[in-house]
Amino acid sequence: xxxxxxxxxxxxxxxxxxxxxxxxxxxxxxxxxxxxxxxxxxxxxxxxxxxxxxxxxxxxxxxxxxxxxxxx
Amino acid sequence: xxxxxxxxxxxxxxxxxxxxxxxxxxxxxxxxxxxxxxxxxxxxxxxxxxxxxxxxxxxxxxxxxxxxxxxx
Amino acid sequence: xxxxxxxxxxxxxxxxxxxxxxxxxxxxxxxxxxxxxxxxxxxxxxxxxxxxxxxxxxxxxxxxxxxxxxxx
Amino acid sequence: xxxxxxxxxxxxxxxxxxxxxxxxxxxxxxxxxxxxxxxxxxxxxxxxxxxxxxxxxxxxxxxxxxxxxxxx
Amino acid sequence: xxxxxxxxxxxxxxxxxxxxxxxxxxxxxxxxxxxxxxxxxxxxxxxxxxxxxxxxxxxxxxxxxxxxxxxx
Amino acid sequence: xxxxxxxxxxxxxxxxxxxxxxxxxxxxxxxxxxxxxxxxxxxxxxxxxxxxxxxxxxxxxxxxxxxxxxxx
Amino acid sequence: xxxxxxxxxxxxxxxxxxxxxxxxxxxxxxxxxxxxxxxxxxxxxxxxxxxxxxxxxxxxxxxxxxxxxxxx
Amino acid sequence: xxxxxxxxxxxxxxxxxxxxxxxxxxxxxxxxxxxxxxxxxxxxxxxxxxxxxxxxxxxxxxxxxxxxxxxx
Amino acid sequence: xxxxxxxxxxxxxxxxxxxxxxxxxxxxxxxxxxxxxxxxxxxxxxxxxxxxxxxxxxxxxxxxxxxxxxxx
Amino acid sequence: xxxxxxxxxxxxxxxxxxxxxxxxxxxxxxxxxxxxxxxxxxxxxxxxxxxxxxxxxxxxxxxxxxxxxxxx
Amino acid sequence: xxxxxxxxxxxxxxxxxxxxxxxxxxxxxxxxxxxxxxxxxxxxxxxxxxxxxxxxxxxxxxxxxxxxxxxx
Amino acid sequence: xxxxxxxxxxxxxxxxxxxxxxxxxxxxxxxxxxxxxxxxxxxxxxxxxxxxxxxxxxxxxxxxxxxxxxxx
Numbered sequence: 001x002x003x004x005x006x007x008x009x010x011x012x013x014x015x016x017x018x019x020x021x022x023x024x025x026x027x028x029x030x031x032x033x034x035x036x037x038x039x040x041x042x043x044x045x046x047x048x049x050x051x052x053x054x055x056x057x058x059x060x061x062x063x064x065x066x067x068x069x070x071x072x
Numbered sequence: 073x074x075x076x077x078x079x080x081x082x083x084x085x086x087x088x089x090x091x092x093x094x095x096x097x098x099x100x101x102x103x104x105x106x107x108x109x110x111x112x113x114x115x116x117x118x119x120x121x122x123x124x125x126x127x128x129x130x131x132x133x134x135x136x137x138x139x140x141x142x143x144x
Numbered sequence: 145x146x147x148x149x150x151x152x153x154x155x156x157x158x159x160x161x162x163x164x165x166x167x168x169x170x171x172x173x174x175x176x177x178x179x180x181x182x183x184x185x186x187x188x189x190x191x192x193x194x195x196x197x198x199x200x201x202x203x204x205x206x207x208x209x210x211x212x213x214x215x216x
Numbered sequence: 217x218x219x220x221x222x223x224x225x226x227x228x229x230x231x232x233x234x235x236x237x238x239x240x241x242x243x244x245x246x247x248x249x250x251x252x253x254x255x256x257x258x259x260x261x262x263x264x265x266x267x268x269x270x271x272x273x274x275x276x277x278x279x280x281x282x283x284x285x286x287x288x
Numbered sequence: 289x290x291x292x293x294x295x296x297x298x299x300x301x302x303x304x305x306x307x308x309x310x311x312x313x314x315x316x317x318x319x320x321x322x323x324x325x326x327x328x329x330x331x332x333x334x335x336x337x338x339x340x341x342x343x344x345x346x347x348x349x350x351x352x353x354x355x356x357x358x359x360x
Numbered sequence: 361x362x363x364x365x366x367x368x369x370x371x372x373x374x375x376x377x378x379x380x381x382x383x384x385x386x387x388x389x390x391x392x393x394x395x396x397x398x399x400x401x402x403x404x405x406x407x408x409x410x411x412x413x414x415x416x417x418x419x420x421x422x423x424x425x426x427x428x429x430x431x432x
Numbered sequence: 433x434x435x436x437x438x439x440x441x442x443x444x445x446x447x448x449x450x451x452x453x454x455x456x457x458x459x460x461x462x463x464x465x466x467x468x469x470x471x472x473x474x475x476x477x478x479x480x481x482x483x484x485x486x487x488x489x490x491x492x493x494x495x496x497x498x499x500x501x502x503x504x
Numbered sequence: 505x506x507x508x509x510x511x512x513x514x515x516x517x518x519x520x521x522x523x524x525x526x527x528x529x530x531x532x533x534x535x536x537x538x539x540x541x542x543x544x545x546x547x548x549x550x551x552x553x554x555x556x557x558x559x560x561x562x563x564x565x566x567x568x569x570x571x572x573x574x575x576x
Numbered sequence: 577x578x579x580x581x582x583x584x585x586x587x588x589x590x591x592x593x594x595x596x597x598x599x600x601x602x603x604x605x606x607x608x609x610x611x612x613x614x615x616x617x618x619x620x621x622x623x624x625x626x627x628x629x630x631x632x633x634x635x636x637x638x639x640x641x642x643x644x645x646x647x648x
Numbered sequence: 649x650x651x652x653x654x655x656x657x658x659x660x661x662x663x664x665x666x667x668x669x670x671x672x673x674x675x676x677x678x679x680x681x682x683x684x685x686x687x688x689x690x691x692x693x694x695x696x697x698x699x700x701x702x703x704x705x706x707x708x709x710x711x712x713x714x715x716x717x718x719x720x
Numbered sequence: 721x722x723x724x725x726x727x728x729x730x731x732x733x734x735x736x737x738x739x740x741x742x743x744x745x746x747x748x749x750x751x752x753x754x755x756x757x758x759x760x761x762x763x764x765x766x767x768x769x770x771x772x773x774x775x776x777x778x779x780x781x782x783x784x785x786x787x788x789x790x791x792x
Numbered sequence: 793x794x795x796x797x798x799x800x801x802x803x804x805x806x807x808x809x810x811x812x813x814x815x816x817x818x819x820x821x822x823x824x825x826x827x828x829x830x831x832x833x834x835x836x837x838x839x840x841x842x843x844x845x846x847x848x849x850x851x852x853x854x855x856x857x858x859x860x861x862x863x864x
Binding site: 290291292293294295296349351354 | 656657658659660661662663668669672673676677703707
């Protein structure tokens with residue numbers, strides 16, 4: 001079958017690590033998006049407070065298969 | 073009038089050609105998006121099986137006019 | 145708290161200026177998106193009629209906090 | 217009909233604003249190019265004198281339809 | 289001999305395929321440019337009408353050898 | 361298992377189409393590379409002769425799983 | 433003489449316009465940097481409050497001639 | 505108030521992780537720069553010794569508010 | 577001596593972290609490549625299963641000194 | 649005065665050096681373009697014959713002031 | 721005939737010049753690769769010792785025709 | 793030890809060659825920066841006078857180890 005994917009962009013944040021920031025974004029997306037297949041890191045940033053990393057912010061693009069008419 | 077467009081990103085796939093992959097993505101998007109105006113190719117990839125192209129995957133950005141409050 | 149943002153892409157247009165094109169896009173987005181935090185300019189284009197700028201078109205990415213399950 | 221466009225690159229300058237720099241470039245191009253359709257901003261720079269912006273320089277690509285043999 | 293090339297940018301369009309859009313641009317350029325040697329695809333876009341691809345638009349850079357004083 | 365892939369870059373050419381140029385590159389690679397999984401288009405160019413496209417040249421990156429010590 | 437320039441990066445902000453954001457950055461830089469010659473816009477962003485642009489943020493690179501040993 | 509930021513580029517290194525490399529760079533910068541606000545990852549590299557990662561090197565851009573005349 | 581390096585591109589994967597994905601790729605490369613000196617991260621992606629990160633995929637370029645005729 | 653510049657792209661070649669390739673392109677352009685002001689290197693390539701550099705090819709963008717109606 | 725090329729990436733170094741760094745890389749590659757056709761400069765770097773350039777490092781991509789089964 | 797580097801950007805100019813422009817920038821930087829380790833070429837431009845190259849301008853990023861509190 002010839003599949004169609006939709007790609008959305010999210011930014012996750014975490015005080016701990018880049019991986020945790022990505023996982024937070026995907027966990028949040030999983031509440032409303034089914035059939036997520038892959039992600040790609042677009043940008044890694046962060047905020048600094050008192051001379052230390054306060055949290056990491058990782059922006060990712062998530063691709064998911066489009067399986068019903070109300071998603072696109 | 074000063075028009076506003078929303079841009080979404082889709083990936084279409086096809087065993088035949090890049091054009092067919094694009095057309096599949098647009099055909100699928102047409103089920104839920106009205107007033108699509110243009111597209112731009114962002115990335116062309118594909119999968120290989122048994123040493124041959126299994127299918128093409130073309131990622132496009134589609135722009136459409138925003139005409140009612142529940143689209144953006 | 146570890147916040148998640150969703151980023152969407154819009155193109156605003158204006159006969160007057162780039163700033164007005166951006167503001168038109170954001171004003172339109174505000175009808176359906178709450179909690180918008182920032183934007184980034186991705187592309188600036190325009191149309192020409194009779195040898196003059198007919199209108200500016202500025203494409204922006206808007207980031208907003210995701211606060212309920214039906215947004216992502 | 218299947219139209220062909222030619223794209224040329226110009227840099228306009230203005231003491232006032234980026235928009236005025238773009239308009240100066242297009243106004244100048246209009247003296248010799250007919251049927252201009254669109255532009256895209258490629259680069260925005262400027263010169264500084266005495267600690268202030270002396271003028272803005274905006275480089276644009278202009279697309280126009282090719283309608284006679286002596287243009288390309 | 290130490291050759292000099294000039295590069296120009298054209299956008300061809302076609303209802304059928306990307307290849308046809310490129311060939312239309314080159315065919316049109318051939319009316320006024322001699323000694324074209326190569327091209328490079330810069331951008332692939334298209335217009336959509338009634339939920340289908342209306343035509344493909346491929347922007348290419350064409351390189352040609354400069355052989356007489358009135359070309360550059 | 362945690363798979364490792366090697367990526368190589370090839371340029372295929374074809375008088376007919378971009379797809380055929382890609383397929384020629386992959387067909388040639390299949391003579392010496394096993395377990396190819398995907399490709400990505402990096403660049404599309406071509407040569408011009410007598411004012412027409414002589415052939416398309418498509419540069420792709422091919423990813424394949426590394427399964428024995430003499431491949432990397 | 434063979435001049436050397438140093439380039440620094442600043443982000444200016446303004447509630448009014450992109451030009452004013454650039455001018456604010458340059459005005460601030462002028463307090464400590466002499467002999468500034470040019471700038472280049474690297475990025476244009478902004479913050480949104482209550483569904484409106486709160487302020488524009490323009491990041492520029494400023495080049496200045498190095499004229500004494502304590503600048504570089 | 506219309507704030508001005510200065511952006512500087514640092515490369516931190518760590519034997520452990522990318523996050524630790526970033527934190528080392530920021531910790532070092534904190535000795536001389538006050539009011540750091542954010543960072544952005546520009547490049548991630550590393551050195552290899554004896555077939556293993558010897559250390560990660562992450563290059564970041566740090567933005568800080570300019571609050572006195574001797575910083576810019 | 578004037579050294580020559582060869583650069584190859586590998587993609588490592590890991591369920592745990594980006595660092596582990598990089599280390600897996602380098603560990604695998606070490607089986608056949610001697611004298612590896614550095615790496616650079618080119619792309620970070622991943623796969624998602626059941627709404628969670630299944631594994632990270634990091635593509636790196638590895639540089640190694642060319643010390644014998646059968647490597648290049 | 650608010651000056652307008654036109655930018656054209658040329659590729660020069662030389663058996664000797666990159667600088668000579670650039671100078672060949674500019675020398676050739678000087679036959680038909682007056683008031684050239686600056687150039688920017690876009691791409692550096694070359695051809696190889698018998699395992700040695702046959703010649704360098706440097707593609708540059710040249711900016712010149714537009715001073716009469718038949719140039720743009 | 722429809723030719724296939726393989727592209728490899730090498731970094732050459734030289735105390736003298738960028739051209740010599742490129743030539744060193746190609747001369748080294750010529751020991752194992754036949755039928756090299758072209759190169760493209762990807763990156764120019766260098767090392768500094770005692771406040772002077774110690775050597776230039778130029779990374780190039782080399783394309784060669786694939787003429788036998790054991791090359792790809 | 794886990795080293796931190798600071799990166800600064802300079803533009804050197806030379807009537808002779810790109811290498812000389814780079815060396816001029818580094819020679820100038822050496823007056824105030826100790827422990828410079830490497831550079832990377834970011835941009836190559838130049839000025840034209842009377843249809844000839846007046847001088848080359850090469851912009852480089854220089855990395856140096858941060859060894860005392862008053863450098864960053």
